[in-house]
Amino acid sequence: MEYFIIGAIFAAGMVLSGIGVYVLLESRRGQNLWFAGFALAAAVHCFGYAFELTASTLEMAFVFIRLEYVGIALQPFFGILATLEFTGDSKRLDRRMAWGLLCLSVLTVILVHTNSLHHLYYTGLELSRAGRLTIVHVTPGIWYWIFVAYVELCFAVGAIALVRAMKKAPADLKPQYRTYLAGFLAPVIGGHIYLLGLSPHSMDLAPCSLLVMSVLIIHGLNSNRLFNVIPLAQRRVIDSMNDIVIIVSVDNRIIDHNPSLQRLFPYDSHDYLGEHLSAVFCDYPELLELMATSSDGCVKIGLKDDSGRSFRASVNTILGRGNKPLAKYLLMTDITSEMRMVYSMKKLANIDSLTQIANRRSLYSQIKDLNKQYESGVPVCAIMIDIDDFKSVNDAHGHAAGDSALREVASLLKTGIRSQDVLARYGGEEFIIIAFDMGLDHAVALAERLREKISDAEIVYEGHTIQVTASAGVAEASTAPDFDGERLIADSDAALYAAKESGKNQVRAQNLPA
Template sequence: MFICTVKDQGCTWSKTLYSRDIIVFTFSYAFELSSTSLEQIIFWLRVEYLALPFIPVFLLLMCIEYIGQRIKKVWQYALFIIPFITIFLHYTNDLHHLYYKSMELRSDSPFPIIKLVGGPWFYVQSLFLFLCVMISIIILLKQVKKSSFRFRMQISMMVAGLLIPIMANYYYINGLSSYGIDLGPVSMSITFIFHGAALLTFQMFNVAPIARETVFESMKEGVIVLNQQGLIVDYNHGMRKVIPMLGEHSIGKSITSVLNGNYHLSEIIELKQDSDFNCSLNGKLVHYHIGFSTVLNKSNLPIGQIITFTNVTERVLMLEKLKQLASLDGLTQILNRTFFIYESEMLFDALSMEGGSVSVIMFDIDHFKDVNDTFGHEAGDAVITLVANTAKEHIREGDLLGRYGGEEFIICLPDTALDTAYELADIIRKKVSESIAVVNEEKISVTCSFGVTHVLIKAGDRSQSIKTLMPRADQALYAAKKNGRNCVKIIA
């Protein structure tokens, strides 16, 4: 905020630095409010204290210059002693706790807010700020009688603006502000409004819209505020991504009327319970976690509700990726034994509802130990991967392929006849025998033996499972090995 004197002397250094520090302090506090961790809040708190201690000094010097007076350089320098001590003690607070006795996050706020317990020097700085503001007010009031009506109104508005931070700091220091939010930046914004009305011709501006834009509109979370009757009080830009029909016309309307047609979201909001919600944005599925916070008045009575939509898509995708990694065999990228059995049991449960059939193929690599002994384990891994990829290429979507053991594999085929399963096993057998794995310039070829079994499941029959079929498929595999290997055997 750039302020010029009524004597039209131009903007002096005190006004410029005062404006700069106010802006730094307000914006830093805005970023503090939008922080998501104690470390981020402390960082912005330190940035605030690069400006905050000097604000009362520059305010006082500005008011002195406003009336056309000057003070000696030595007194100007003396005014900066306490601010510099404040900065030093604030940045070294962990060593002595003279400025803050403790710094921790509040547990009763809807978003991260730091709870500060002031030390001895905190109150010295607060008293210094109070004295500077009060002296500034006295300086301005002394000019009222000497000024014309126009400038009396101007000075009165400026004085009124300076009284607001005093009251705001009184509420903050005494713990009367909601959730312990520092009212200083907001009160200074109101001060700017008064100063803007007082010096309109000099085009003063306030920081309130900027602060709101920074804190509310730039939040990643979508936020919508409802009153006790479920009417929309406010919302931020992030909320329009979730509810595109929101607009200025939505203020004062019920949330259910705005959500007309989105029954799932309406039901979640009516239940007022934290929940997960999915929607499509620009053709992509986005996952949100919906949180509800009740707004209470000073009598601890509910007067409204804050609903937050936090985008958890990245977390959901990460969990899905971790689940996928946990379900896959690390070498072959097919299902590991545990998840193959789990998925197969789910498949059997589904088939038992209406009935159907299942075929199971179990196969392993012939003389695999010889491959390891002759060419090494690297070659063994290459051969296992080759066999797995060959089988993967020939199964259908919905079929389950898993690595059952070291060189042993298993396939579960829903709604597949026995002869079809036999044909598939024989195709895989031929393809494996025709394939060659090259490791360290060595060409390695292997064969596989296959055992196939089949079962018909009647509707309501839960006696069949993958665990009942695996022994039969294993017997068929054993028969294939006794028959000379590289063949397919059936046990119906």
Template sequence: MGTELLFYRLLIILAGILSLFLSLFSYWKLKNAPGARQYMFVTFLSAIFTFLYALELSATTLREIKFWLGLEYVVMPFIPAFILLMCLDYIGIKLRQRYFFILFSIPLVTAFMHHTNELHHLYYTSVGLLESAPFPIIQLEYGPFFYVHSLYLFLCLAISIILLLLQLKKSIFRFRIQLLTMVAGLFVPILANSFYLNDLSPYGIDLGPVSMSISFILHGVALFSFQMFSVVPIARERVFDNMLEGVIVLNHKGVIIDYNQAIYRILPWLNASSIGKGINSVLSHSESLIELISHGKECVYECVEGTLTEHYQVRFSELVNKKGFKIGTIISFVNITDRVEMQRRLSELANYDGLTKLYNRRYFMDQTIAALESLFAQKGNAALIMFDIDHFKMINDTYGHVAGDIVLCEVANLAKNSLGPQDLIARYGGEEFIILLRGRTMDGAVELADSIRKEISESLIHLHDHRIQVTASFGISPIEVTSLDQTEAFKEALRYADQALYMAKDNGRNNVQIHKEQLQMA
């Protein structure tokens, strides 16, 4: 029988060594991870309790056994509290201070009641040696407060299990394995304690220390194999569920290891099976997005879904370990549609005339210089047309400024609708307009200008009970795009077109004139 007792003692000592190893490992490797601090404490307390119980089994007298049992109750009552705290921290719940005190008040009372049992016998009604055992084993008759402690132990474990199981539904497959591993580890001490309390353990030996070590082995499996505390699934769920930005998490090999619900708006084809696949294979539906992500630089992604267009700012954040090595990447998609729309509106205000919706003078000049530089490279032709509405002041004086605004808009629309997509038009100021024609000869420019003139003169503009007929005068100048200084070429053409416009007014208005030097050449 001595050999059998030695076997149990060695088994318990090995369990204590394992608990101590897990505690030290969590201290050195996981000290800043969620839940790891509680894991470290509970494994350390379990190691102390286990070694003390091994010493209890080595005792030969009841007095020695009671001594070691008293020391065990210095640490053992606190183990359930740290297990519950570990699970709470794991799922992202922080206890308020008052609940924290309540949680530890029962272990403190338990330790006190145990060490003062000789005065009241509320924890053990009797303490003796088991007569049927071949070696000294304590036999205890439990008092009411022992069952309070047992209920506390089972409640801590049961609450931990329930909280973990409640997270299963909203967790992806990878994290369900972690949760179930945690739950399995919590069931082991419950079964072992049930055996002990029902006198089913061999010779009345408490296998609780061994069961806790087995429990910590399962937690260790989750810790080492699934990186339980490195990527906290429940905390992840709580954070991700409240994020408006779509997020994808990649490991260092570009494999998807996580994503949140908001990403479905941008990548609706993602699903649970995408976990563990390369980002490029999952994004095969969108080559443009693959190209953006492959560069790994902050950029803007335009997402078009039917008639809806949204803009997202794509950001990249590296994940590094304590040694500074890259272990992954977080890709976030921030919806900036409102900002892009606001920028578009501000651009319109800055670049467009508020009344006619044509380019304003400044923006037209910038666009013209850029267009001329492109034409210079292609050795193309360009012409400039300036025109204004004849006797426009008379329209304002006769019908009012509101009527004048309507006339300006109608003339602007008639001119704009006559142009091709390569041409530019702007309101130059007041009732004066300017047009850049690209890729047209002078004959083509004159023909187009005369066509616009006729359309304006033949159109009747309706103003309430009045119908107004207006005319316009046109001046045309070619633009020399043979020099590298296109700004000077534009200014020269602008001066010539303005001179031609005054020629048209001097010739009775409602006509088209070419700059006199060009007219002589013609």
């Protein structure tokens, strides 16, 4: 039986060592390291106590006690940090408090190793036998009880954090918290049985209870993905986001991402991990340029497909100790609805709602843009067109009929000009055409063709046929850095006035005889 107890404690140490190494190797972005430290400290505790039970002398037993206290003293430190990380409460423990806890653990190890000099930890040690087992009876010193209080505080805070987190967690995440809480409480219960003097032969049951904890952890690793990602709830939130989240190394290789990346940016490779950004986003040079810079920033990109979706890509640097860059995270937010709204607002601001062609505000903006595209000295003409006696249409058929006539005239003009020409409703029943790289003679000919199309058209509204005529005025200027579009339009308006004065339904050009 004695050998079974020693073997079980030693086996617990082996299992905890394996768990610690496994969690350490499987940790991502520095997560789970505190739990790996806790498992390895617990393993040292088990190994030390297993050897203590086989010691033949008190001196040899105390050698193993010193070994096991390296693990015992560090368990509360690693345990509380691992638990707060698991529950997502790690920010509640600031760096100064963490250093304070570590100092208490290290001081405890030092006091145990130098106990013969001051007897602050143990005031007395006695050796007894329980069959083949060596049992060391201790008389606690003042620091022993300080350390017990320290352990109790750490485990109490951890238990409260676990219970609070478990209450808030969704149903499918509660098994992870229950498993962790059960494993967390096992050594606490064993330790209290020993402190109360209820353990058989005064054996320390904490190492034995660590075997129970290791079994629970293995169960959690196999069935609940206990330490696959800590905290699991945070990972679920990231994975469920429609936004794309990518973690990129300092050399711009993908080290983590959520499923939205693969859904929105299909890639030939089955796994994005380890791939360079230039391979995944080769069609998005603006994004690669942003990632290549040393500073954080933001850029808008549109998907290279038929969806018309747009994203705002923002880059932020993850800093480590000494503000040294560790990685970058790329957040790509879908702004398709926002961009469509902006487009709609711009359209409302630049398009005449009745005729669906450019309005006056858009006209002047387009003239400025086009002037920049041409070299100086290129001819540009303005054709101002006005529907003759439009008031009579409204009076005879109503304003709705007049609106229908305006829409029909706008459609006739739109189909009668070049794609590069600018057509706008200038106001009321007036329309204007701006034609770059077109001389006055060609502009007059164009105005004549448009006048004839309008006069020949039969506009039908509610069974009534409406016929209208139009007059036009044409003016010419040349592109230049100081090109005055308003002056050109004013000249075409003056020519239009001359056409009206000459009898309407005709074209007049600037400075040309009637």
